[in-house]
Amino acid sequence: MSSSVLSSVPAAARLSLPVWVGPLITLGIAFGVIPFVGTSYLFDAILTPFLALSLAALGLNLLTGYAGQLSLGTAAFMAVGAFAAYNFNLRVEGLPFVISIGLAGLSAAVVGIFFGLPSLRLKGFYLAVSTLAAQFFVQWALTKFDWFSNHNPSGVIDAPPLVLFGITFGGAVGRYLFALTVVTAVTLLTLRLLNTQTGHNFIAVRDHELAARVIGVPVLRTKLLAFAISSFIVGVAGVLWAFAYLRTVEPHGFNLDRSFQILFIVIIGGLASIRGAFFGAALIVVFPLVLSRVGSFLLGSYFDSGVLDMSQRIVLGVLIIAFLILEPRGLVALWDRVVRGGKAR
Amino acid sequence: MSTESLAAPVAAPHKPARAALPLRKEPGAGPAALRLEDITLSFGGVVAVSNIDMSVEPGEIRAIIGPNGAGKSSLINVISGVYRPDRGRVWIGGRSYAQVPTQKLARLGVARTFQNLALFRGLSVFDNIVTARVFARRANFIEQMIGLGRARRERLDARERTERIMSFLDLTGIRHTLVGTLPYGLQKRVELARALVASPQILLLDEPMAGMTLPDKRDMSRFVRAARDEFGMTVILIEHDIGVVMGLSDRVTVLEHGRKIADGTPAEVKADQAVIDAYLGVVHEGDEEEPAASSGSGRRVSSNGGLR
Amino acid sequence: MDHTELLFFTEVLVGGLLSGVMYSLVAIGFVLIYKTSGVLNFAQGSMVLFSALTFVSLVERAVPFWVALLATFALMVLLGLSIERLVLRPLVNKPPIILFMATLGLSYMIEGAAQLAWGTQVHALELGIEDLPLEIAGVFISKFDLFAAAIAAAMVTGLTLFFQYTRVGLAFRAVADDTFAAYAVGLRLPRIWATVWTAAGFVATVAGLLWGARLGVQFSLSLIVLKALPVLVLGGFDSILGAIVGGLIIGAAEKLAEVYLGPYVVGGIESWFAYVIALGFLLIRPSGLFGQKPVERA
Incomplete structure (x- = not known):
């Protein structure tokens, strides 16, 4: 099919190469070059967390950017995904890991629908605040009921090895490739989704809810579906975060700060943009590393971890505000302007 | 309601216009396409429309005119189920409703446009229009993702209809453009296309020409008339510009202060003394749109005659 | 229930109501800004932290109490004004x-910034009120809580009088009712916003001192924003009365639930219970506590 997301790209972008060329080259490098040249620091500290965060941001972007429903509880759905995958893997003998991931996504989707129910009655801030309930409730439940962590006294569980279609993804490169495979698959499915009627319904509900209702978009079902699909993706991202990046499963990392971090990725990268999720995640992962290098170079030993932590918060806050004021369409818009070299607008 | 007639293929573009429908059927010749029965609506005690009776024949172009705040938009919103009237019923086809179910409106064969643009700004022209086939889709989202079977048939059907409507309204050249970047007149036309693609039996147009330039207005009049002639739909439009209305519509209903003061052919209405009083010499307190909050005592003679 | 149980219940209830006042205190800061500029100011919590941290650091550096208080207040006003000027003004109409x-x-x-400037350690904040239990008709009530409630009541009264009887206050109410109309009749919006941000800075200072004295001054102080949000959902983002009543309801319900339900659900439910109350209430009564229209608007 001639997909309409591709064909609906503004004319200026189609003057040069087809839009799929860039992503294809990127994928080629990611699969074919980086695994052979990267160091394990690159994989473990940068690329794998980048991939997991990108996927989480992609999920949130679907809900907030495309369907227009602001959520502040993203990390909760990551936690649901991670713990569900852990428990399915633990409690169902011989379940292929790929099925565990799918079931983890489905579990997150169910929880997402439940906490998305207020969206049927509430809008805007009221809805955003209600998604905080998800954040706190899920974290509480995972901490308080130690069944979820298999009665492990420390609450920190080692993640099992990653096996996909009989291939074990071990080591730093393996975990990176595992994450990359999952992220690529989910991203392609998301692109496909945006080209269907359902994807158009999301945007219709976001842009003009009444007009959407008048033409027959099932508004309530569409909102719940947005919560479900978004939570599914975020849940899978949670699996990557815990299994491929941290290699432990524990509730504390999925806190409110994580939820905000993912929201910030979406804002900085660009609302309602698939690429935005990746751009934003790259910036969020890389900038603390840069900041700590620059900080210790300029200030020496005064720039300890406390100072780093605080200056990170400040810079992040400034970045958010600066993007909202100067480029509300995010890094993606900046990038497009640079690439087009000022040709168009 | 009949889904079959909705699913029937739309007429091929640019075929010769069929003979205009008879302008007035004899009363009782067939069921009205739309009938309002004693509609009364108020907002917190302020009456927007009261005791409106109105009957529109199939294939008719009906204009509803009146000064600002006369209750025109309220009426459209009652017909499309956005508001629930305090009293009265709306008959669409053979069924009556206390409140028309908005989410089923398209399946009842009713499409509408909005006074202020209500396009989906994040979608292209093509996608805006094709989305309005949503009411005819049965495939669920999983089927849509797989894209085979009925999902495929529905998608192809929707795209084909969109193509036809786009060439009918001369929109093909801007199919990929994001609607938000289009000039106002074109956006209005895209909204018309989005309504037409549903092949409605009844088309509600809320001030389709408001704020347009004269050439745009001529285009829009032409398109509305052509839409009726090509597809045989009933058109109900709210308009401010009395000149446009007189040339375009078969019958005109005049509202003032939420009441119907006249109903007839353009010529009849033009000659009606109550209409002349209400419209040609006197203007009311300029509240933007409804509710018709201004009281009768607030009248004053206006130099511009209340006409645009 | 017998007499002892009733006494105990009353004690829990009163304790809850008093801590609810503390929630209201924070919530009012939100309402002031929301009413005039339509912004849900999430930074209110960090402003509370900033004010408490500034005050306690000044006092620790042997600055006299009242001087420190005034300096903190001045700083908060400055902060509020710069936020309005540098962040919100460029984003107007977004x-x-x-x-x-x-x-x-x-x-x-x-x-x-607050922690970079003043450090991350926990400070104790003494306001000179001993937290001794006070016995009234057999019910023990924390003296500090009573004091805090009194301060909050005084502040609410002061704000109400200010907005009821001063020119700026009247203008504030006009803006809150209809920004567009206020523009049309030529009210100077920037001045009103500045006033409101000053007031919000003042509220943050008071809340910072009281909460700081209770919990110690530390990072988690900024998390009281999370306590104020359900209060706002319950009472409506634009109603001062709603913020007060909402705070009381949530404070009382939370304490009662912790005491009577806590044992059955392994405890620690205070992180989410307030949200459940607020949401449950909204689902039953979509217009909120005092709202006329359903809370749909963003």
């Missing part, structure tokens, strides 16, 4: 959600 996200960024900035 969708409310964008403004909200900007205040999220703002709260990160302020939290970072």
